[in-house]
Structures are given as C-alpha cells and as structure tokens.
C-alpha cells in the first residue's frame with residue numbers, strides 16, 4: 001500500500017472534527033475490510049489523504065433493546081449480530097443477513113456501519129490503479145453498459161451508472177423499518193442511500209458519521225426472513241438478496257415490507273409486492289403474483305436477465321417464510 | 324526517531340503483543356499486520372495468498388477472534404493479544420499433531436490459516452459438531468482441495484484436547 005495518514009480518535013466529536021480538518025479528504029475506518037481493499041488496489045480517482053480510526057472510541061459495539069427499539073452501536077461486529085439471541089429471535093432477517101455476509105473472518109472484523117456504508121463492487125470501478133475512470137469516479141463513461149454486466153443493475157441506471165449496492169444487511173434493515181442515526185440527524189434507512197449522484201453511496205456529508213442503527217420492535221404477529229443467492233455459500237457477494245417482514249392479522253397479511261439488494265444502485269424496495277399481499281393469505285399463488293408485479297419494471301442489461309428469475313424466487317421464498 | 328508529542332498522522336512507535344512476546348517498533352499507517360508479522364518480524368508461518376480478504380490463509384487470532392492479518396492495519400493493533408501459528412508448537416496444542424496424523428494438507432500453504440481458524444473455534448467450543456467445524460472453516464480456501472481432511476483433523480484435535488493435552 002502507498003502511505004497515508006492515520007489518526008486514532010477517542011470520541012465521536014473528535015472523529016467529526018478530524019473529518020472537518022481534512023475537508024472531504026479523509027475517510028472513517030471501522031473494521032477496514034472494505035476501505036483497506038480500496039487503498040490496496042488504488043481504486044480511488046482521488047485517494048483520501050487520511051483514515052480516521054473510530055475503533056479507539058470505547059463502547060460503540062453495543063446491541064441492546066431500549067426505548068422500545070433495538071439499538072446497535074456502529075462498531076457492532078457482524079459475527080456478534082449473527083449470533084445474538086435477541087436479534088435471532090425477534091429481528092430474524094437481520095441475524096440471517098449478518099450470518100450470510102462474506103466469511104466468518106470478515107464477520108469477525110466487519111462492522112454494521114461499514115456494511116451499510118460500503119462502496120459498490122462493480123469490477124470496472126474496483127479495477128486496480130483506477131484503470132477505468134468511470135462515471136462513478138467523475139469520468140464520462142460507464143464500461144458496464146456494453147461490457148461485462150452480468151452482476152449489474154436490473155432496474156436501470158443512476159446518471160448512467162449501472163452498479164449495484166452489495167450490502168447484505170441493508171435490505172434486512174429496510175424490511176425491518178430501521179433508522180440510521182448520524183452525528184447530524186436521524187434518517188429512515190431507505191433514505192440513507194444517495195438517489196441522484198452516483199459519486200456518492202450514501203447521503204452522508206463528508207464530516208458526518210453513523211452513530212447508531214435503530215430498529216423498531218416488530219409487532220407481535222410479525223415475522224421476517226432474509227435469503228441470499230450467491231455463487232458460493234461463503235465469502236461471495238450477493239448476486240441478488242432479499243428480505244421481507246410481514247405482519248399478519250389472523251390468516252391474512254396486515255402489512256408487509258419487501259426489499260431486494262444487488263439489483264440497483266440502492267437497495268430496491270419492492271413496493272408493488274408489499275402492497276399486493278396486504279389483505280391476502282400468503283400462499284403460492286399470492287406470492288407468485290407479488291413477485292411478478294415487483295419485477296414488472298425490470299430492465300435487464302445484455303447479460304443479466306437471469307437475475308430477474310432469482311429476484312422473483314427470493315421474494316416468494318422470503319414472503320412464504322413469514323406466514 | 325524523534326519522540327512525538329502530538330499525533331501527526333504518521334508512523335508511531337507502538338508495542339505489539341504477539342504470542343508471548345512484546346515487540347516495540349515504529350509502525351507506518353500503511354503496513355498491514357501480515358506484513359509486520361511475516362516480513363518485518365520474520366514469523367513466516369502466517370501466509371499471504373490473495374491479499375484481498377478472500378482466502379483466510381493469513382488468519383491470526385486477535386483477542387480470541389480469527390481475523391485476516393492482510394486486511395488489518397498493524398498500527399491499530401496496539402495492546403491487542405495476537406496469536407500466530409508459531410505459538411501452537413510452543414504451547415503443545417494438539418492441532419499440530421492432529422493435522423499431521425490426518426494428512427490435512429498437500430502443499431501446506433493454506434494450512435496455518437486453517438489451523439488458526441480451528442484453534443479459535445476450539446478455544447470457544449472444545450467439542451464442536453461437524454456442522455460447526457464446517458461453518459467455522461467456511462472462509463478458508465485450499466487450492467489443493469484438502470477440505471474433508473480438515474474436519475477429521477479438528478475432530479481428532481478436540482478428542483486429544485479432552486485428554487487434557489492443551
């Protein structure tokens with residue numbers, strides 16, 4: 001790796017002022033499993049000058065229920081989330097998503113805040129030494145449009161960028177209706193992702209930090225489920241993943257939330273599927289119709305129409321599991 | 324090296340606790356833990372295969388967790404308890420003999436990473452079921468395809484551990 005500056009901070013305030021000192025030229029390092037890889041490969045068009053280490057701030061890895069919600073500290077490790085009894089029992093989709101993320105070693109290092117903030121994995125974007133200075137890096141072209149796009153978006157582009165968000169925990173948090181608390185504000189996690197500008201992944205300002213994830217307690221008659229399709233069971237990023245949460249009223253659905261990821265620049269809320277199942281019983285026929293509706297708007301690229309079939313199947317599986 | 328009073332973001336003199344030794348040295352921010360352990364300290368048991376966090380061959384145990392030394396910045400490891408494969412021979416951990424007796428290697432390059440991952444598992448769970456062993460070793464890649472032998476080796480080591488040979 002080429003040299004960079006590195007600062008340990010003791011408080012969140014110190015972290016914010018360190019980011020302000022560098023005016024956009026410093027980044028947070030949490031577990032480092034994403035950002036260290038980006039430094040190693042010289043992925044950046046403009047390389048950050050410094051990393052601000054927040055692991056030196058004490059007590060940011062908590063998992064607790066308080067004020068009627070689940071509160072997760074930004075440094076909570078994915079492995080601990082995956083095995084937490086409270087999360088497994090009540091916030092099931094999140095435990096399942098954490099459990100299916102990357103490999104055991106990366107889960108022992110990777111944090112929840114790093115997971116929801118991670119950068120896209122488009123292979124042109126990630127190609128070493130900034131070989132493809134594409135739109136997401138401020139360049140003119142998207143190389144995936146006519147190139148190898150089998151893992152790219154099936155729901156269109158954002159300013160011509162076709163990259164997908166690779167996070168496994170984000171769709172689970174969206175299905176569970178989570179909020180992200182930052183050093184400046186509290187956001188619905190669905191609004192945490194940048195919608196207009198592909199150069200940014202999240203709406204975070206240069207000096208803004210994720211300080212907590214808040215998940216409301218699910219209603220008594222509700223269940224949630226996460227499913228992931230990847231080439232190998234371990235290590236691999238999702239080709240498509242999906243999380244659903246359903247609240248039942250007797251035999252019929254009272255409310256539902258369904259979210260796909262790795263299908264668009266941001267986690268993709270399958271609103272049509274969620275609306276369709278309300279008031280119906282969750283049987284094969286209903287979930288098939290819901291999945292078909294959700295993928296009605298898909299615009300596959302030259303090499304990724306297969307992802308539509310996978311997405312439909314994951315919507316069906318997760319909804320049926322919530323019966 | 325001039326003693327620094329304020330953190331200027333550059334190299335820092337820190338103490339790394341590796342196995343039963345303490346190493347005080349100036350660490351640059353861009354040095355990975357793998358580089359420091361293998362290249363600077365000469366503890367060559369820790370191997371680098373992918374240098375991308377995708378194979379597990381550089382696994383060491385830090386504060387009880389199996390982690391990837393190639394994705395860890397050494398400058399962030401001050402005061403952490405780090406264990407490398409060299410320590411197993413010193414403490415007489417039965418994994419060493421169990422791996423040899425069960426032929427759980429061919430070229431042997433991935434072996435230290437598997438063994439350290441298995442050690443972290445056995446430290447937490449001295450009597451793992453086959454499924455638990457498979458889950459724990461899920462992030463270790465072996466190009467020679469020795470996968471089935473690792474399960475035998477870890478089960479064997481667990482048996483030997485119960486014999487009191489820790």
Ligand SMILES: Cc1cc2nc3c(=O)[nH]c(=O)nc-3n(C[C@@H](O)[C@@H](O)[C@H](O)COP(=O)(O)OP(=O)(O)OC[C@H]3O[C@@H](n4cnc5c(N)ncnc54)[C@H](O)[C@@H]3O)c2cc1C
Pocket residue numbers: 027028029030031032033034035036037074078100101102103106109110111112113114115116117118119166167168169204208209210211235236237238375376377
């Ligand atoms: C081989 C491999 C396989 C992987 N497979 C998967 C997978 O299957 N699924 C998946 O979801 N991920 C996968 N990952 C990505 C993995 O990096 C993330 O899952 C991990 O959770 C990132 O967390 P981290 O703490 O290591 O992040 P870091 O690398 O420390 O940070 C990631 C980004 O988030 C920012 N950031 C971190 N914390 C904060 C904060 N509190 N406030 C503001 N910004 C912050 C950083 O600046 C950086 O840009 C994989 C990675 C590798 C190397």
Ligand code: SF4
Pocket residue numbers: 120122123124125132134135136137141142143144145152160161162163
């Ligand atoms: S999909 Fe986006 S990140 Fe990938 S090459 Fe195109 S513009 Fe770049």
Ligand code: FES
Pocket residue numbers: 370371372373374375376377378379380381382391392393394
């Ligand atoms: S060398 Fe570290 S994971 Fe492959």
Ligand code: FES
Pocket residue numbers: 427428429430431432433434464465466467468469
């Ligand atoms: S024994 Fe050769 S890579 Fe595993």
